Amino acid sequence: MAVTARCDCDGEETPIFRLAAVILDGKMARVCPSCASKYKDRIEMPYSPRADQGAIQPSTSREVW
Numbered sequence: 371m372a373v374t375a376r377c378d379c380d381g382e383e384t385p386i387f388r389l390a391a392v393i394l395d396g397k398m399a400r401v402c403p404s405c406a407s408k409y410k411d412r413i414e415m416p417y418s419p420r421a422d423q424g425a426i427q428p429s430t431s432r433e434v435w
């Protein structure tokens with residue numbers, strides 16, 4: 371018998387090893403695989419690299435010559 375817990379999104383009873391611990395709307399939540407794909411725009415993985423490093427702008431400095 372698998373140990374189950376409820377998904378924090380839809381309350382779906384889910385085997386605990388299938389639940390993903392994520393950050394949903396800034397709060398820790400355990401979500402089942404279907405919610406994880408459904409709400410992936412709102413979910414942050416706590417251990418994934420931050421996505422805010424894409425703002426590298428070309429330098430306008432010419433003093434490197």
Ligand SMILES: [Zn+2]
Nearest residue numbers: 377380402405
């Ligand atoms: Zn769910």
